[in-house]
Amino acid sequence: xxxPGDVTRPGTPGVAFIVIAYNAEGTIRACIDSILAQGLPxxxxxxxxxxxxxxISCVGGRPVTVVHExxxxxxxxxxxxxxxxxxxxxxxxxxxxxxxxxxxxxxxDLLGRHPDVAAVGGPGRTPDGSWVSRALDALQYGxxxxxxxxxxxxxxxxxxxxxxxSVRGLRFADLWAAEDxxxxxxxxxxxHKLLWSRDLWVVxxxxxxxxxxxxxAFAYGMWFLAPYWRHPGRLNPGxxxxxxxxxxxxxxxxxxxxxxxxxxxLPFWILLPFIAYAGVALRQRKSLGxxxxxxxxxxxxxxxxxxxxxxxxxxxxxxxxAFGPGERNL
Numbered sequence: 588x589x590x591p592g593d594v595t596r597p598g599t600p601g602v603a604f605i606v607i608a609y610n611a612e613g614t615i616r617a618c619i620d621s622i623l624a625q626g627l628p629x630x631x632x633x634x635x636x637x638x639x640x641x642x643i644s645c646v647g648g649r650p651v652t653v654v655h656e657x658x659x660x661x662x663x664x665x666x667x668x669x670x671x672x673x674x675x676x677x678x679x680x681x682x683x684x685x686x687x688x689x690x691x692x693x694x695x696d697l698l699g700r701h702p703d704v705a706a707v708g709g710p711g712r713t714p715d716g717s718w719v720s721r722a723l724d725a726l727q728y729g730x731x732x733x734x735x736x737x738x739x740x741x742x743x744x745x746x747x748x749x750x751x752x753s754v755r756g757l758r759f760a761d762l763w764a765a766e767d768x769x770x771x772x773x774x775x776x777x778x779h780k781l782l783w784s785r786d787l788w789v790v791x792x793x794x795x796x797x798x799x800x801x802x803x804a805f806a807y808g809m810w811f812l813a814p815y816w817r818h819p820g821r822l823n824p825g826x827x828x829x830x831x832x833x834x835x836x837x838x839x840x841x842x843x844x845x846x847x848x849x850x851x852x853l854p855f856w857i858l859l860p861f862i863a864y865a866g867v868a869l870r871q872r873k874s875l876g877x878x879x880x881x882x883x884x885x886x887x888x889x890x891x892x893x894x895x896x897x898x899x900x901x902x903x904x905x906x907x908x909a910f911g912p913g914e915r916n917l
Contacts, residue, residue, distance in 0.1 A: 602629035602676045602691060602748070605668035607661060609636040611682035614792050616645045618682050623649065625691035629674045636664040642682075662759035662766035665744070669758070677751050679744040684711065685790040686746070694748040694787055705753035705779035706771075708742035709787025713795055720795040722886035725875060726867060736784040740821065741771040746789040753779050760817070763906075764807050769814035772821055797886070801893040808897020809906045816908045832859070832895045860895075861888035 604622045608615055615633075622631050631651045635643055637659050646653070656667040665679065676695065680686065697707045713720030744767040757773060759766045771781060794800060812830070815822050836856055843850040864887040868880040875883055 601674035602627050602678055602695070603668075603672035603674035603751075604629065604631045604678045604680055605634065605665070605672060606632070606680050606682055607634040607636055607656075607664040607668060608638060608642050608682040609659070609664075610638045610640045610642060612638075612641040612645050614683040615642050617685050617792075618680065619646050619649055619651055621685040621687075622680060624688055625686060627691045627695075629676075630672070632668050632671050634664045634668045634671075636661075660761055660763055662762045665759040665766065665770075669754075672751070675751050676748055677754065678748045679746070680789075681745045681791075683792040684746055685792070687789065690746070690787060690789060691748075697782065697784055697787070698748065698750065701780075701782055703780055704782045705774055706742055706747055706749040707782045707784060707787060708745075708747035709784050709789065711745055711789050711791030711793070713793065714790055715795055717795045718882050719797055719800065719886055721879065722883045723793075723795070723800075725871060725879070725883055726864075726887060736782060736786070739781050739783045740775050741768040742781050742783060743767060744770075745791065746787065753777075760813070762810055762813055764810040765813050769817060772814055772818045776818070797889070800886075801889060804890045804893040805897035805900070808894035809901035809904065811894065811898050812901060813906065813908065829891075829895050829898055832856075832892075833899045860891040861885075864888050864891070 602625075604625075606615070606618060606622070611618075619631060619633070631649075633643075633646060633651050633653045635653060635655050637655075637657060643653060652671060654667055654671050656664045658664075668679075669677070676698075678691070678694070694707050698704060701707075710724070713724055747767075754774065757770060760769045762769065775781065794803070812826075815826060836853070839849065839853045839856055843853050861884050864884045865880075867887075868875055868883045871883075872880055
């Protein structure tokens with residue numbers, strides 16, 4: 588079933604909302620209800636990625652099309668959703684996200700005002716208000732809360748709206764994570780533009796426990812290089828610095844063992860991520876405050892260290908170049 592509204596009727600801006608879910612019974616009901624509350628013509632597609640809990644039963648009785656993807660892979664699940672979508676616009680919403688009541692209309696309006704843009708998306712706001720979540724919300728995917736809107740080379744599929752005609756024929760890479768930047772890189776290489784806007788914020792119920800946050804950063808780091816393996820032209824100093832961090836620390840540790848004169852360089856190198864985020868915090872000192880700035884540096888510095896450790900775990904395991912058969916031709 589689909590949300591009331593004929594998406595095939597000419598002039599109807601139907602939206603296919605695609606939600607991929609794995610064991611999301613704690614958040615999926617609120618997510619789906621927030622999508623249905625948008626009041627837009629179109630369809631809601633829930634892609635179950637092999638859940639073993641009550642994810643499916645949580646949406647029972649709602650006008651939602653449920654499809655299944657047996658392969659435990661975010662890229663494969665997103666492709667399954669694309670295969671089922673029939674609307675003029677395609678929105679991806681994560682299972683732990685709730686959309687504000689007018690998110691869909693604001694996203695459609697933004698696309699309408701920017702006909703050269705293929706997709707729009709925005710930040711997430713964590714509802715619990717903890718010190719960890721406040722630090723995370725202040726900087727997401729390189730965007731500060733005071734940034735209004737800007738053109739980007741990738742949008743998180745946590746909350747993104749695409750023009751269906753722009754992504755027609757595109758497939759997500761067979762990746763467990765980082766499938767969205769790889770997809771968006773190809774979209775940009777087709778000549779399309781992507782627009783990030785602070786106005787398209789959503790409520791994001793991600794984990795705000797520091798240990799879980801670091802575990803997820805490490806896991807994402809294992810796949811972080813995969814998009815750049817396929818798109819080396821997207822490599823930038825920030826990516827290269829992340830790759831160099833771990834071997835740089837090991838080299839300095841070895842050299843300082845024999846030459847004590849360079850020992851001072853090791854703690855400086857280890858603290859580099861924290862120093863970098865201290866610079867970001869300094870530019871946001873009015874909104875963060877002294878205590879908030881310290882928490883910001885601590886959380887983002889640790890998170891970056893976990894991700895960089897994950898990058899090298901991925902290099903060792905080969906996940907950075909792990910694409911499925913035939914994906915070189917995507």
